[in-house]
Amino acid sequence: MISLNFPKVPVPNRVAELVLDAIPESACESAIDxxxxxxxxxxxxxxxxxxxxADYEAALGRLAAANKTLAAHHPRFVVSPWGRAV
Incomplete structure (x- = not known):
């Protein structure tokens, strides 16, 4: 799931679905990756x-590839290995 900076209040499921509908499928798949x-x-x-x-470096490579697609959609979607979202 994409790590958006939502406020610390519960988000109704319908609102989350509307947000995800506005995001291209490739960005959603990259967020899952x-x-x-x-x-x-x-x-x-x-x-x-x-x-x-070797497994650690392969996982970092998969994260970098996913971040490339996420950054192309919006720079705030980039995920850092040291934190949830940059």
Whole structure:
């Protein structure tokens, strides 16, 4: 899901659906890919083994590819591995 800077109040489902309808499908798919890559980055410990380091770098690559599509749509959609949204 795209990490938008919503206020700290509950957003009705219908409003969230309207926001997602306004975003192109490629940006929505890239947001899902970015969230999956973030989950992988948080799970892996790059200094433990060579395999974990390779998986960590692959997850960073997937995050970078997703961010490229998200930034083309809107720069505030870019997701950082050190925070949820920049």
């Amino acid at each position: 970015a969230e999956n890559a973030l989950r992988e980055i948080g799970r892996l410990r790059p200094l433990v083994s060579i395999e974990d380091r």
